[in-house]
Amino acid sequence: MMGMTAKPRGRPRSFDREAALQRATEVFWQHGYETTSIADLTRAMGIGAPSLYAAFGDKRTLFEEVVASYVGRYGSFVGRAMAEEPTARDAIARTLREAAAEYTAPGRPRGCLVISAAVNYPESSAEVADGLCRRRAANLRAFESRIRFDIAAGLLPPGTDAAALTAFTGAVMQGMSQLSRDGASREDLEAVAETAMRAWPGPPAGHSPAGPRPGDDGAGTAGGTADGRAEKADGKAEKTGEGGGKREKKT
Amino acid sequence: MMGMTAKPRGRPRSFDREAALQRATEVFWQHGYETTSIADLTRAMGIGAPSLYAAFGDKRTLFEEVVASYVGRYGSFVGRAMAEEPTARDAIARTLREAAAEYTAPGRPRGCLVISAAVNYPESSAEVADGLCRRRAANLRAFESRIRFDIAAGLLPPGTDAAALTAFTGAVMQGMSQLSRDGASREDLEAVAETAMRAWPGPPAGHSPAGPRPGDDGAGTAGGTADGRAEKADGKAEKTGEGGGKREKKT
DNA sequence: TTCTTTCCCTAGCGGTCGCTACAGAAAGAC
DNA sequence: GTCTTTCTGTAGCGACCGCTAGGGAAAGAA
DSSP states (O other), X not given: OOOOOOOOOSOOOSSOHHHHHHHHHHHHHHHXXXXXXXXXXXXXXXXXXXXXXXXXXXXXXXXHHHHHHHHHHHSHHHHHHHHHSSXXXXXXXXXXXXXXXXXXXXXXXXXXXXXXXXXXXXGGGHHHHHHHHHHHHHHHHHHHHHHHHHHHTTSSOTTOOHHHHHHHHHHHHHHHHHHHHTTOOHHHHHHHHHHHHTTSOOOOTTOOSOOOOOOOOSSOOGXXXXXXXXXXXXXXXXXXXXXXXXXXXXX | OOOOOOOOOSOOOSSOHHHHHHHHHHHHHHHOSTTOOHHHHXXXXXXXXXXXXXXXXXXXHHHHHHHHHHHHHHSHHHHHHHHHSSSHHHHHHHHHHHHHHHTTOTTSOSSOHHHHTTSSOOGGGHHHHHXXXXXXXXXXXXXXXXXXXXXXXXXXXXXXXXXXXXXXXXXXXXXXXXXXXXXXXXXXXXXXXXXXXXXXXXXXXXXXXXXXXXXXXXXOOTTOOTTOOTTTTTSOOOOOOOOOOOOOOOO
16 A cells, blocks of 8 residues: 555645544434535534535545444444454443443434434435445344354354344344433443343353354454454543533433 | 314315325335425325415424324334233233334334434424434333332332333334334344343242232223233244235345 | 645525415305 | 305425535645
């Protein structure tokens, strides 16, 4: 990769492209793709519309860059849990536990952008919604292959229904994202995660605790972070005025 | 005023108001509130915009009537399960099992309108989203009071965390709705429901199976001897072989 | 300086949004 | 028939949508 940044010739950009992308991420995260207007974006990013189009292309291209940035910055915890934990059970337990914190982190919109940014959309935005749907499906595939690996390795009972466990995990994660948007607290979501793990099958009788770990079979990488950026946004995203939308919990 | 419909004076309406409301329900169900336009509605309802405004008021009023109609028509299974099942566990197991069928019923939009119709919205539609959020919260409150009743009645262990079980149930239901929108089949969702019930606590040791039921003041609903206990969620649900209506699953 | 390149801002394009004024059409009441 | 009432279709309101032309401003290169 010889992509050294050549010295720009003309007038340099007068705003921080990365910061503007971060602001755009928050707006899309909060309101979704279709229900965010260019005016909303330019207001949040502090730039004019022509600057936005020159720097990021059209609305859809900007959204795709936002999603890629989001996945690397806020979604990497899933891939890390999958890579670092010794068993599928440990990996998913940690994923759910950390999701409880991520989905309710103060100073950011609630929930998961990949889950919630295109639930409602007109026909004209079907392709955008489809892209997010594929990312969710890739996550589920990563879960499932991890579970199947543990079944084959004897870490889970042979009769374990990998597809059912995968769908269940996906439902719990998406449900946690939605609950957080409705105002559920971090403790609420941690209770959901803990309760969900009670549905997990125990290890088969007479298992040997040390087993091989699933490495890289080229299958879908969890969390979409193919590049494996280890940066994690821990809870202090510098106070962007509002943060999440609803924060009071409906009684 | 004994509710006799007074004979209308002028020119009668030339379309079926109930059928038009049903069409509007499907459009809002599919695309959500903000991302459905008046033109989408008039096209689906087969009427002109002035007829729509004369019969239903503005867009928001129409949506509220749509939600009320939807809840009565498609959301009643939750209340029925809560009222007819002898225990909270049975009620929620049945709710989840029936949700698997409702959320994937052929010929209708997937998932639940109350859950998904206002996930994405601009500030201007915050009140509409808030209304749906309150309905979801009311559902959770009904779940929780039902669970607390069973704890008090000795049908659940005294240490049962009612709030955790409620949040977990809500997360699973919302997650099932989302998964169905992503193309999950009825069987997928039934597996989710069955797996979720494995997280449910068993009855306390040495319980007495006969107990009063909540919301059952004198009006004995059918056959309520508390014989059905813990095996509701174990048996495979009946495979109603609905053949068609296949929706392609994103891969 | 002068030229070239690139950025930023003003203004506005065509299109769609939710919504409605207006006039004709269709019914009951007389 | 004529009058009154109400519905229906056309046509269009002001506002906003995503997006962009065009001119001046600000940088490096000559």
